[in-house]
Every structure is written in C-alpha cells, then in structure tokens.
Amino acid sequence: MKKITIAIDGFSSTGKSTLAKQLAQHLGYVYVDTGAMYRAVTLFAMENGYIGADFFDKESLVNSLPFINLQFHFNPELGFGEMYLNGTNVEREIRTIEVSGFVSKIAEVSEVRAKLVEQQQQMGKGKGIVMDGRDIGTVVFPDAELKIFMTASPHTRAQRRFDELQEKGQDVSFEAVLKNVVERDHIDTHREDSPLRKATDAFEIDNSELDRDQQFAKVLELVNLRSKTL
Template sequence: MKKNIIISLDGHSGCGKSTLAKKIAEALNYIYIDTGAMYRAVSLYYMEHSLIDKEGKLNAAFKDHLNSFQIDFTKPNSYGKSFVRLNGKVVEDKIRTLEVSNQVSEVSKYPLIREKLVNIQQQYGKKENLVMDGRDIGTVVFPNADIKFWVKASADKRAMRRWQEFKEKGEEIEYQQVLDNINSRDYQDLNREVSPLKKPTGAIEIDTSNITIQATFDEAMNHINKILAQ
C-alpha cells in the first residue's frame, strides 16, 4: 500500500507559511490543512460563549465545552480552496479579526484543547497526501513528516503584511497594534509549556523577509522535487 506523503510547515505568525503551504498543495494536488485556522475557530467559540474574560484569560469551565464544538473543513472548491467550519458553519471571515488573533495563543496553550485538535489533524494524515502548516506540525503532529519546512521572517515584516491585510479588508487598525500582537504571540508561542514553537529536527529553513511569494514558492518546490525524486 502506497504511503501518504506529508509536508509540514512551521513558523511564527505572519511568516508566510500558510500562503506557501496553499501554493504547494495546489501545485502537487495535495490536501491543505490550516491548523492555525482550527485554533482560531476554537478561540471564536469560547469568545462567543463568554468563556474568555476581560483580561483575555480562558475560564476553567472551558473543559465542559470540549465536546460541544466540532472543527472541520469544507471540501476544496473549484479553485482548490477549503474553509474551516465551526459546528458545521464556515467561519473564515470571523476568525481573521485582530480580536480573535489576540486570544489564539491563550487558547492554544491548554493541553486538552491541543490534544483534541492534534487528533483531528493526525486523522487527515491517514487519509490523504497532505500539506499542513502550524506551530507544532513537524515536532508534534507529524514528527516523521516526509518533508519539513521552517519558515521565518522578521517581526516588522510580518506585522506589515498583517497590517496590509487588514487595510485591504477595510479595517482601520494601527500598525503598532498589529506589531504588538505579533510580538505577544511570538513570546507565548515560544514559551508555552505544551508544544512550544521550535524548529523541527531536519527542517529546511526558508527566510521570507526579503523575497517574493513566487521566489519563496520556487525555493520550496526545488527542495520538494529533489526529495520526492529520490
């Protein structure tokens, strides 16, 4: 039986890993899973159920809701894109706000939440050739992934990209707010007790700070084609 191919991309928020992962999946006709969207969807659920206080802390009652939400993805459309669903409803727009971004690191640090989502992510890997990006894909979810990438970029470059995304959506947000969010998430991701963000063993490093999306994609595909040809 032919083994499914798994390609993992890990890195900080805003480094370009999701954009790169989508392009790789499209080029190879693989399934793409955005694990960051999954944690955003869980954060949205807890926000909508008033389980995150004014200080941004998750209420201990979150444990009682672990079986009350389901996270999955729509089937890819004609453009190869799929969207995250929370309890059967597409929430792609709702999860991309700064308010949700500010809660993701808090929600994702809890082992019970990570355990539930990691299990869902691993199930996808048993069924399909897969491209998956996140914070712990090559270290925890698929430590034996066939190809691993570590995608990086400077904090100011990442903040500028996110700020421009908000502007394109018509959202008036100060650049400093976005940079503060990036720096805060970096600190929490690197220092959480469970599955802290770190470069996976054997990962290929790509710095997107000063190169175009196309150049990033070309570099990644060059590595992928060489490895798959072996």
C-alpha cells in the same frame, strides 16, 4: 513521484498558509490550515464568554470541547477548504485582530491541543497532505518527509499582516498589529505544551526578502528532491 507529508511551521504572519495553499494546489495534495482550527476554538470561546481582555475561564472551555465540531469544506472558487464551526462558515470571523489577540492563549491549553492534534493526525494518515501550524513537524507529524520552518523579522511580518487587514477593511493600527505579533511570538515559543520550535531536520526559510514566487520555487525544489529520493 511518491506522495509525502509536508509540515510547515513558523512564526505568525510568515505566509505559511499562502505557501501551503500554493503547494497543495500545485501537487494535488490536501491542505490543512491548523491555525484556522485554533482560531475557530478561540472564536467559540469569545462568543461564549470564556475569554476576554482580563479573564480566561479555561475550565468552561475544556468542558465544552466535546461540543465543538470543526470541519473544512472545500470551496471550489477559492481552491481550498474553509473553516466551519458547528456547521457555520467562520472563515472571515476567525481572521480578525480580535481573534488573533487571544488565539495563542487558547493554543496553550493542553486539552485543546490534544483534541486538535488527534484530528490533524487522522487527516494526514493517507499522505499527500500539506499542513501548516506551530507544531506540525515536531508533534503532529514528527516523521514527515519534508519539514519547513518559516521566519521573518517581526516588523516585516507585522507589515504584511497590517496590509492584509487593511485590504479586508478592518480598522487597526500598525502599532497594534506589531504588538500582537511580538506577544504571539513570546507565547508561542514559551508555552509548556508543544512550544514553537524548529525541528532538527527542518529546512529554515527566512522570507523577509523573498516574494511569493521566489519562496514557492525554493520550496518546490525541496519537495521534488524529497519525493524523488524516497
């Protein structure tokens, strides 16, 4: 079958990355977690004192963008690439609730989006790629052969995120996670630059009642259909 570009967009904690990894491994495609890229920039901003609970020094962050190097290094034990920020593996650090609390604000910055979108488009030039994020089907790859838009109820997504953080040993309340999910939804859908929205030609999947296997089977059917008809 012909290799295609698969763009997966959707709300936070809908399992976009999990699905994208499954597809990439099954198809032998490259997987790119764009959310990890924005999280890495967020971590950089936090570590350098550019953002906090009551302040955001956008100008300093924008001026520092040339000094931010992002790379994915493939981990054969995990089966996917881990995020490296300026040569350091930050895969664990970028998944905290603290980073989640600031990442949507970082993603609103047009200069940040321009830098990362350019990198993402370069990664996908050769097709055979699965990329997930917020604007993949609308901005990064508007001509992608297959676009998926994932959604689920806020409560369902918060519970999934809470369970994930608990498994990692992070001390956080369900109420805090739900608040973060709702706030991120609002910021992501209302920002001026590349807001989260469903592409007109995307297939919407509400996975509130689907397990991972059911979801994977449903999307794989779409992949096979698109690959065969091109």
